Amino acid sequence: xxxxxxxxLTTGRLLSESDATVVPKVGQAVHVRTNRAAEAEMxxxxxxxxxxxxxxxxxxxxxxxxxxxxxxRVWAVLNAARRTDLRTALIRLIGRHRFRNQAEPAEIDGGEx
Amino acid sequence: MxxxxxPASPRWTVAGMTTVIAGTVLTAGTANVKGSWAQLTSALxxxxxxxxxxxxxxxxxDRLVDLGVGPVGDEQVVVxxxxxxxxxxxxxxxxxxxxxxxxxxxxxxxxxxxCVTGAATMEITCExxxxxxxxxxxxxxxxxxxxxxxxxxxxTSVDPxxxxxxxxxxxxxxxxxxxxCRAIQLIPGVGSNRGRVYARWGVDVGIGPSGDxxxxxxxxxxxxxxxxxxxxxxxxxxxxxxxxPVPAGVRVAMRAQCSVTNSADRLFDVVGYGIR
Numbered sequence: 001x002x003x004x005x006x007x008x009l010t011t012g013r014l015l016s017e018s019d020a021t022v023v024p025k026v027g028q029a030v031h032v033r034t035n036r037a038a039e040a041e042m043x044x045x046x047x048x049x050x051x052x053x054x055x056x057x058x059x060x061x062x063x064x065x066x067x068x069x070x071x072x073r074v075w076a077v078l079n080a081a082r083r084t085d086l087r088t089a090l091i092r093l094i095g096r097h098r099f100r101n102q103a104e105p106a107e108i109d110g111g112e113x
Numbered sequence: 114m115x116x117x118x119x120p121a122s123p124r125w126t127v128a129g130m131t132t133v134i135a136g137t138v139l140t141a142g143t144a145n146v147k148g149s150w151a152q153l154t155s156a157l158x159x160x161x162x163x164x165x166x167x168x169x170x171x172x173x174x175d176r177l178v179d180l181g182v183g184p185v186g187d188e189q190v191v192v193x194x195x196x197x198x199x200x201x202x203x204x205x206x207x208x209x210x211x212x213x214x215x216x217x218x219x220x221x222x223x224x225x226x227x228c229v230t231g232a233a234t235m236e237i238t239c240e241x242x243x244x245x246x247x248x249x250x251x252x253x254x255x256x257x258x259x260x261x262x263x264x265x266x267x268x269t270s271v272d273p274x275x276x277x278x279x280x281x282x283x284x285x286x287x288x289x290x291x292x293x294c295r296a297i298q299l300i301p302g303v304g305s306n307r308g309r310v311y312a313r314w315g316v317d318v319g320i321g322p323s324g325d326x327x328x329x330x331x332x333x334x335x336x337x338x339x340x341x342x343x344x345x346x347x348x349x350x351x352x353x354x355x356x357x358p359v360p361a362g363v364r365v366a367m368r369a370q371c372s373v374t375n376s377a378d379r380l381f382d383v384v385g386y387g388i389r
Contacts, residue, residue: 005282006324014274014282016366018323025324039270039304042376043282056377058308096173101378103310104339 005031005043005050012045058099062090064106123162123244128222129153129237136169136236141176141228145266148232150181150188150223153239157182161216162252163242168197168208171235175266175305175382176228178237180212182220191216194261196268196384197226197235198302200309210300211354213388215252229266229305253295259365259385260286268302268382273314273371275379283319283326283366286385294359294387299367301335304382311339313372314381318355320363329357335381359387 004022006015009029016022017036024030031048041050065071078086091098097108129137142148168178178195181188192212199208216222224237260269274281297318303309316333319326333355359365365387371379 004323016283016323016326017285018364019285019288020322020364022323028324039380042272043274053376056306056308099308101308101310101339103375 014043136238139226144231165240174230194258196300253388255389268384273369298386302382
């Protein structure tokens with residue numbers, strides 16, 4: 001099913017979408033595509049078309065730990081086998097809190113509002 | 114002598130609660146397929162005017178939930194595709210939605226769900242009320258869902274765009290409403306994007322053809338608290354229900370502005386519901 005995307009001719013700003021035929025007003029234009037834009041796509045005002053949305057990159061709290069001096073001092077005295085054990089235990093402990101948004105602090109619930 | 118008459122207190126009860134104060138478990142079918150119906154009560158004890166639905170205890174995966182009435186094997190959906198998207202920490206018990214719908218006494222009440230993850234479970238309880246909350250004068254007879262995406266157990270994606278605190282493009286929820294509605298309900302969701310930052314949205318609801326949307330509701334506030342509890346919720350549990358009438362046969366759309374601009378976290382999912 002074709003979808004129509006109404007945008008401003010001057011700025012390229014996306015205004016609206018519809019699965020019905022759209023008649024643009026003066027100063028507007030319509031971009032038609034064969035299917036609805038997926039969430040993985042986003043409107044680009046410069047090219048007046050859809051481009052791939054940048055993938056979201058999360059930070060690993062295990063990497064955050066490696067930057068803390070107190071953890072570094074402990075890590076430095078461990079052999080490879082004990083490091084593996086510690087890493088495995090930490091992954092179990094922090095569970096789904098392991099990955100965080102880049103804008104959030106490393107401390108779990110540290111930036112909660 | 115003036116006689117004071119006390120009206121009988123409206124009745125209230127909970128359906129689906131177990132003896133250990135847990136909800137009734139719903140199990141999804143295969144990925145994005147509705148599972149079997151689970152009974153919440155074999156017979157409604159009175160004529161119900163409104164239901165307060167609590168959803169909880171589920172993994173961090175998007176779900177759609179149906180409420181239905183009727184005998185086993187002949188359940189009729191009365192509230193379709195309630196969007197339920199727990200955040201990174203899994204489900205809390207804070208997903209409450211209020212449905213002013215009339216159900217006859219003696220009806221069997223059941224629920225089922227689908228999930229983006231096959232066979233995922235969750236819990237549900239329903240508070241059944243013989244009266245309405247707030248200023249709603251009449252309970253509804255029929256509910257339809259707008260914008261439920263059954264292919265991924267989510268809703269319609271709304272993108273506020275890259276300009277901070279500026280309304281983005283209208284996203285179509287439905288090309289044509291099925292009947293005239295006296296109220297609408299909005300349920301936002303995370304859209305399978307977890308690990309979110311704190312964000313606020315102001316959401317507009319409009320009707321009409323693309324390019325000529327007329328505002329029905331403006332700046333309905335929704336919020337993501339970020340951190341581990343990064344589900345998206347409206348400002349208050351009852352704030353999702355908007356007493357705005359919508360005619361039959363019209364296109365319904367939504368747009369939003371957001372307090373963040375990063376291309377992943379500004380997005381949210383939404384399902385709208387028309388209540389007749």
